[in-house]
Amino acid sequence: MDIIDDIEAGNDHEEDGTVPSHPMAVKPSGNAYTAAVNLKANAGSFAKLPDELLMSFLETLEAAELLQLGGACKFLYAFTRVDELWRALFVESKPTTFTWLGTWRATFLSHPTLPLISCEGVFSNVLHRPYFCAHTPLTPYTHNIPAQNAIPRLSDLSEEEYNRTWLDKPFILTSPVKSWPIYRTWDADYLFATYPSVSFRAEAVDWPLAKYMQYMRHNADESPLYLFDRSFVEKTALAPDAFTPPPCFGADLFAHLGPARPDSRWLIVGPARSGSTMHQDPNGTSAWNAVLRGAKYWLMFQGPQAPPGVVLSPDGAEITAPLSIAEYLLTFHEEARATPGCREGICYPGEVLHVPGGWFHLVLNLEEGVAVTQNFVPKGKLGDVLRFLRDKKEQVSGFRDDVDDPYGMFVERLREACPDVLEETLERMEKKDRGKWEEIKKGDGEGGGFSFGFGFGGDDSDADIP
Numbered sequence: 495m496d497i498i499d500d501i502e503a504g505n506d507h508e509e510d511g512t513v514p515s516h517p518m519a520v521k522p523s524g525n526a527y528t529a530a531v532n533l534k535a536n537a538g539s540f541a542k543l544p545d546e547l548l549m550s551f552l553e554t555l556e557a558a559e560l561l562q563l564g565g566a567c568k569f570l571y572a573f574t575r576v577d578e579l580w581r582a583l584f585v586e587s588k589p590t591t592f593t594w595l596g597t598w599r600a601t602f603l604s605h606p607t608l609p610l611i612s613c614e615g616v617f618s619n620v621l622h623r624p625y626f627c628a629h630t631p632l633t634p635y636t637h638n639i640p641a642q643n644a645i646p647r648l649s650d651l652s653e654e655e656y657n658r659t660w661l662d663k664p665f666i667l668t669s670p671v672k673s674w675p676i677y678r679t680w681d682a683d684y685l686f687a688t689y690p691s692v693s694f695r696a697e698a699v700d701w702p703l704a705k706y707m708q709y710m711r712h713n714a715d716e717s718p719l720y721l722f723d724r725s726f727v728e729k730t731a732l733a734p735d736a737f738t739p740p741p742c743f744g745a746d747l748f749a750h751l752g753p754a755r756p757d758s759r760w761l762i763v764g765p766a767r768s769g770s771t772m773h774q775d776p777n778g779t780s781a782w783n784a785v786l787r788g789a790k791y792w793l794m795f796q797g798p799q800a801p802p803g804v805v806l807s808p809d810g811a812e813i814t815a816p817l818s819i820a821e822y823l824l825t826f827h828e829e830a831r832a833t834p835g836c837r838e839g840i841c842y843p844g845e846v847l848h849v850p851g852g853w854f855h856l857v858l859n860l861e862e863g864v865a866v867t868q869n870f871v872p873k874g875k876l877g878d879v880l881r882f883l884r885d886k887k888e889q890v891s892g893f894r895d896d897v898d899d900p901y902g903m904f905v906e907r908l909r910e911a912c913p914d915v916l917e918e919t920l921e922r923m924e925k926k927d928r929g930k931w932e933e934i935k936k937g938d939g940e941g942g943g944f945s946f947g948f949g950f951g952g953d954d955s956d957a958d959i960p
Contacts, residue, residue: 513629516622518572519614526617533615536567545620548573557583557602572613572621575599577715585698594708627820628716632767635823636791636840636860643831645792645839645847651742661874662850664794664837670740671784672844676732680864681787682707682763689730694723694761710765710862717818718768726761726866737866740782740846746870747879747915748779750907756892756900759868769858771822772804772815776891778882779869781849785841788863793830794837797852801836802829804854811889819858851875876919877926880904 523545526532534541540548552560552573557580564574580599592601600607647666671677690704696719701709706721713719723729739746748755756777769790774797775781783790795801798810803826805814816822830836840860841847849855871879883890883901893900908916 513626513631516625517610518575518616519612520572520616520618520621520625522622523617523619529615529617531615532617533567533569533613534617537569538566540570545573545618549576549620552576552579553582555579568611568613569616571611572616572618575610576621576624578624581715588699592705594705594712596712597714623821624716624818627818627824628714628767630820630824632820632823632858633860635827636858639838639840640831643836643838645794645837647839651740653742653744656742657744657872657874660848661872662796663848664792664839664850664853664855665848666839666841667740667742667846667848669844670846671737671786674737674784676736676866677786677844682710682862682864685763685864692729694721694726694729694763696721696723706763710763713765716820718765720768720770721761721763723761724757724759727759737784739868739870743780743782743848743870744872746868747873747876747908747912748869748871748904750911751904752907754894754897754903756869758870758892759866762863762865762867764859764863766859766861767820769819770856771817771819772801772854772856773813774852774854775849775869777869778851778875778879779871780851780875781867781869782846783841783849783857783865783867784846785843786864786866787843788865789843789860790841790847790863790865791858791860792837792839792841792847793827793856793858794849795830795833795854796835796850797854801854802826802833809889810886819856822856823858851878873915876908876915877923880919881923 526534543551552563555563560574560579564571577598580597580602584598584602587602592604595601595604595606597607645664645666647668649668651660651665651667686703686707691702693700693702694706696706699719706719709719710721726732746758748758762783772793800806800813803815803822806812807814816825831838839847880901883904887901890900897903905916
């Protein structure tokens with residue numbers, strides 16, 4: 495059985511709820527305590543290193559060195575076969591032509607994978623965990639959503655209702671996409687047939703769509719590459735009416751920036767198990783995400799408090815979380831689901847999910863999917879976005895390099911286009927900032943330890959702007 499056959503056969507385990515045996519018979523570290531033989535003893539000086547440190551060392555090696563070291567013993571053979579090592583080498587090499595052969599190692603070496611050597615007697619969580627995460631069924635984590643967690647599903651919503659009630663709440667609109675021209679045609683096969691040689695961005699690589707499709711349908715990665723392209727409208731020469739934002743969201747105030755606006759819309763394509771780990775959207779913006787094909791599971795929490803399993807740096811600029819979606823679900827999902835304020839839902843074809851600015855969210859593709867998404871600035875969230883641009887300059891992203899002062903430029907454009915909205919928002923921001931300053935002074939006078947940051951979301955929301 496070659497590697498692609500093995501991958502496709504492994505898909506059956508998602509249905510029967512089991513995890514296939516590790517292809518090299520590697521077992522978790524705990525099994526070493528009762529084993530008669532531990533092959534780590536044969537690794538010479540490398541046996542002295544913790545597995546995590548050994549893996550960090552291997553990440554510094556070139557392909558020839560990995561191949562040479564892998565021939566030393568079965569223990570090092572197992573470590574040097576970790577496909578993430580070869581993924582990094584492949585991405586760094588930026589090949590102009592290649593044929594996807596089922597694994598990163600095989601593709602990098604341009605040689606089909608030979609049958610793997612059994613490494614029974616190798617015990618390592620570093621090796622076993624990624625394989626387990628890549629093959630464990632995720633359906634139990636995405637269904638049976640508790641009623642109190644369920645993201646509301648709405649058949650329709652007016653702009654007035656959105657601004658009055660739903661500005662800071664996630665929800666799923668069940669019908670607006672079905673009238674879009676691209677909804678009728680844009681599945682993965684159509685895109686492949688129409689744009690096979692067009693390069694799209696998939697995380698750190700730019701591949702012709704035909705190459706990405708080969709990868710998407712024949713890989714066993716723990717975290718599959720996710721096609722997330724910001725220039726898809728230009729690349730596909732889409733007509734202006736090919737898709738339109740749901741009317742309930744109203745005008746996108748970032749549109750007043752014209753060509754200077756930050757990145758705002760993306761085409762998303764990915765296989766089952768791909769998606770986005772827990773994060774917040776850029777610049778304090780809100781977003782809508784429309785599913786054209788497939789289904790997406792969403793797990794959401796309102797900021798600024800970090801969800802279970804996520805650690806924020808003091809300034810909120812750095813997020814530390816599990817490296818893969820599967821690892822997060824396996825480790826933290828039970829706690830997350832039981833956390834007050836948790837929201838969950840599944841968005842199906844033709845539906846749109848609203849992501850309020852400042853909300854943390856994890857997204858998992860339950861099957862092969864195609865979607866489009868757009869970040870936007872609704873009137874009621876303008877204060878959050880302005881505050882982010884003003885007070886978190888080091889975290890602002892998506893603007894052109896020649897835009898030195900995104901906050902100042904945005905204020906200037908708003909003053910020209912909608913001065914009343916801007917002035918009302920600035921007044922509200924000033925009032926809130928002054929109130930916080932008074933609270934600080936009061937806390938200092940009483941010996942209190944009050945602290946704050948000009949974050950977005952939560953109590954800083956300008957949702958009451960009419």
